[in-house]
Amino acid sequence: MFGGIDLGAANAKCVLMDANGVTLSKAACKTGASFASAAERVFADAIAALALSPGEAAGQRRAEIEAVCSTGYGRASTGLASLTRTEISCQALGCAHYFPGRALTIVDIGGQDTKVIRLDSTGARTDFRMNRKCAAGTGAFLEEMAHRLDIPLAEFDRMARTTSASAPISSFCTVFAATELIARIRTGESKESIIRGIFVSLVKRVRELDPLDGDVALTGGVVAYHAVVADLLSAEIGRRVLVPPDPQFTGALGAALVALKARGARGPE
Amino acid sequence: MPEAPRDKGARKKIVAVGLMKKLMADHFYELDKAAKEGRPKVAWCTSVGPAELLRAMGFLVYFPENHGAVLGATRTANDYIPLANAIGYSPDICSYLTSDVGAFLKGETPLSKAYEGITSVPKPDVLVFNTNQCREVQDWFLWFGRRFKAPVIGVNSYRGVKDVTEAHVEGVAKQIEALVPTLEKVSGNKFDIDALRKTVALSLETTVLWKKVLETAAAVPSPITFFDGTIHMGPAVVLRGTQQAVDYYKALLPELEQRVAEKSGALENERHRLYWDGMPIWGKLREMAELFQSLNTNVVASTYCNSWIFDAFNPKDPFRSMARAYTELFIVRSDEAKEAYIESMVKKFKVTGILFHDSKTCPNNSNCRHGMPQRLKERLGIPFLVVYGDLNDLRCYSEEQAKTSIEAFVEQLER
Incomplete structure (x- = not known):
């Protein structure tokens, strides 16, 4: 599983996706005064929103996340991410994902x-x-x-x-x-x-x-x-x-795609 | 997309900097002493004003634009700009002017911190402008002229010049010659054409060396960055027409040439090379240098540093060659001429992107307001970025937005 966290000036957004690029869950919250806290919160919310197998705990799902990329103004302010990209690159990737070849x-x-x-x-x-x-x-x-x-x-x-x-x-x-x-x-x-x-x-x-x-x-x-x-x-x-569907999440989606694509080059984070 | 390496290779220090610091200190102490003792006479001069003539007539020359840059670089400008705004000098006009006037109103100068014993800028005996930079330099000098009850004289230059013609040269040369009677009166010295030929010859020697210094950046990797250049241009700006400036660049050039021979770059890992058009953001010089360094991107050439290259100086024909040099300047030219110039720089310095600084209070040095970036992109096939900011007024600069733009631009170049 791969994560993208978009720490915008107003709102934090998170997308979790599988290795095929299929979105599994997403979450958003106000950024507030702390990018780091907002990242923790939106990341936890996205994990909590994942479907769980019987008897499975959210903590187990967290361990399945191989890599996280952060973007947005607060991209450098969270320890959750091993990769960062600007929101310009991530919006581009996220949007192209929905409209390929155009x-x-x-x-x-x-x-x-x-x-x-x-x-x-x-x-x-x-x-x-x-x-x-x-x-x-x-x-x-x-x-x-x-x-x-x-x-x-x-x-x-x-x-x-x-x-x-x-x-x-x-x-x-x-x-x-x-x-x-x-x-x-x-x-x-x-x-x-x-x-x-x-x-x-x-x-x-x-x-x-x-x-x-x-x-x-x-x-x-x-x-x-x-x-x-x-x-x-x-x-x-x-x-x-x-x-695109969920236009607020295209940046976070793009960030998750960065994390997914980096896997081949970097291995699990 | 593979993760771009973001190692923090330290920018290499340049040994000649020590000599420059001494030269600059000597310059300011000499001016301070002259202003206090009343001799030699002190002339204030705009950055590309007739410094050669002033030196030939025995003046020590002080450049308020250099002081403006110091106010910016020391991040004190924003303490002073409001004081000038309050007496009717708009926040929309040149922030060199407003910060310099404001500092004077407050009775402060950053020179005091750098040079013990200096408490103010040197009192002028005459102020000599050339509007080749902008109209503001004239307004700026007139304010100080009224304040010090000193004569303000100058050259009103042409603007938007495509090809510099004999008519342009004649017009400016006559204006420079017309300064002589006032300068004779203020200095008490008789004009001597041979003294002028000598200072023009020294300016020519300085400019030839400075051009060679900047052209070392054509090497891959470049031994120098734009941010280094803004510091090393100091002697070319304030000591033009003196032997000290020549000596400085004679010391600096071999150091850089050696780096080129050793393929030793200013950055450890130079992945991208950019051109910077427009003013530096003086208060963010270090941050900018570090940001580009962290992105393994070297800003190798700039309009700004190149603006102290004057190919036209000729000691045999001093007035006319000064006039031509001051008019061939990038800032005086039409967009057609400017675009041709930038095109030649892009090729010479092998850059793959152009950064335009849209400096809020400096329209004459902001070349992105009349479609030039778009035309150059089409013509050269390389991308551009516009960074919004200001030379001195940091209220006009959004750090996070600028950083994101620059990082995104480099990410685009990674493709």
Whole structure:
């Protein structure tokens, strides 16, 4: 068995897979203030989620894990992993796993940053971009907007789908956008159209990163919890974007694939 | 994907550094003494201003941009930038300017810690700029000129030059010549063309040697890194036109040539070779050097270090050759000329990737804002990476994001 742990700025994710690359279990939790603790927790949760044979204990399953690779901002902060890779490499591997043989432009919208990663049809990475040092266009932007509006973030996707109107919100800066919210509320815009406008703003920010040509795949926690983003991005580029299963876990999946592929070269860890 | 070896081969120390430290100390103590005693006169000069003329007229020459870099490298810049912001100098303009003005407002300089007895930057008798770097250098000097009640004179350079023509050379040469009467008045010395020919000859000798130093990095493995280069360029910047600069590079060059002959690289395991375009991130120089070292990647060439190579100097035609040298500079040129230059560097130094530093407060040294990386990628078939940061203002730099980008870029090169 092989493990991938993605220690993101907002959430930690873990995927466990067998030697054939088949996902056996996964888990996620808030990263919080300690990458190491989050790694321990999400790893234990993924092990606990494994199917057990009668009389088998979770501890026995843990011993079956041959290698673990960590990724994400906290990749160097856990002793659980014997390998590390950047989330850019792992997102690429995880996404290519679902769409083999296709040249892809991957848009990964995470809690703290947004990445655009280009793969050729062999799955080899040819290019990537990251957002600048600014939260606009990331999950943190949505969290800030939810806080300002005093509406639970979990309601955002549903509310945005109830209208086709979207209030114009700047994509330049999270702080500027927050002040614009006040203006929109004052001019009587509905909460739904403001929320849809927030998602449109996020998509526009992503659009600024890259021409987004070819097949576009969308991954990361934001699309996992707010599927409306995939609809809006599809409308923006004029064709349907691909969304892999469990888009929040593609980084962890890619990390597990690194661990699996390294086995041949390194032997059990 | 096989695990890339990440051994931590120590970067090799360069013995000549000891001599450089002495030269730099002598430089600052000499300036300090002159400023305190009132002679010889002190001229402030921009990095590629007419230093040869100033030295020929008997001035000691101080370079505020060098002081800016010291403020960055000592990570004190962010203590001072807000003070300049508060008097109306925006956080969006050159952070050399804002940190230097801020430090002065606070009455501090990192030179005090490095050189006992020096308590301030040397008071200028005249400030001489060349806007070939940017408009900010003029604004910067005007601020200090008002402060010290000293004359501010200079050269307003052309920008975006594709091919340097006689018209460009003529325009700049005339401006340099026009500085002479003020310099004669401030220094009390009569202009002497033979003295100018001598300093131009010394600058030429310095630049020829400095170019040879940088070109040792064309060897595989390279005996030097970009991060070493930013330190070793010190004498080429602040002592251009002096015998000391020539002597320094005469000491440094054989050491590097010996390393080349022995195939002794600056990194123990040089797997990848990159080109760096744009300013250094001064406050993160060591971290950057260590990061690239841990990735077995050597940044072997850069626009920045090459910017003190001046092929045009000619003692027989001092004014015009200075004008040509100051205008042939990368920063003055059009994107077409810059791209041709980078292409030649990529080939000469055998690099497989280009890193562009988008320096928030230094647009003139950020060459990734008008599509150049994309054009070069298409033309040369090698990947690029843009790192967002700043020369001095570390508020504009996200360490984790930069590290992840660089590591991911090297992972891409591993394929």
